[in-house]
Amino acid sequence: MKGCFLVFEGPEGSGKSLQIERLAERLSAAGVPRTVTREPGGTAAAEAIRSVLLDRPELRLDGIAELLLFSAARHAHVEEVIRPALTRGDVVLCDRFELSTRVYQGWARGVAAETIEQVTHAATGGLLPELYLVLDVPVNVGLGRQGQDQDDPGQLGFFGPAPDRIELEERSFRERVREGYRELAAADERIAILDGSGTPDQVETRILVALQQRLPGRFQAVNFPR
16 A cells, blocks of 8 residues: 555544544554654654744744744654655654644634745645545534633633643634634545544544545555444
């Protein structure tokens, strides 16, 4: 099986990280080589940038600053992790990629699409995934899963971890993020919008069906539920 690049996307609390783990386990059980990675991150440099972007809520970064930082991390990630894995023939499962930039910095922050396209192309060399799997959940569901107050995302529930800088954004920002994913999917056949609500098993089934429908024949070695 040749290399295949799959990206999981979605708003905060969509459950994408759990579903990446599940698909990775399924691929391993089938003997399919896979690389699991994330953005921002995946390399030492990119993880350092991640800390600046997400773990420093006191920093005031506008959309352009975020775009440049995310893109710097992405360039290192693509060159050091993603391209080598695809060359080896791995299935790459990535937690976020440039679609997040188009949604968060573009749709939600207001950075011009042309600016994002130019910077992103420089960072990735034009590399795009075969498929984006976007897990769509209402804002209330995402907040509830994270243990955050549905009216004030900055307030934690008793079981919630400390939110990162993006998770501290107001509710209207989250609504724009969700809208952005839906609007971009309508114009890009590589983007599959999937219902991320329900049980993990239900969501996993939707993902597996999407893989069979969108990439027929690519995962014949994998035991898909019938």
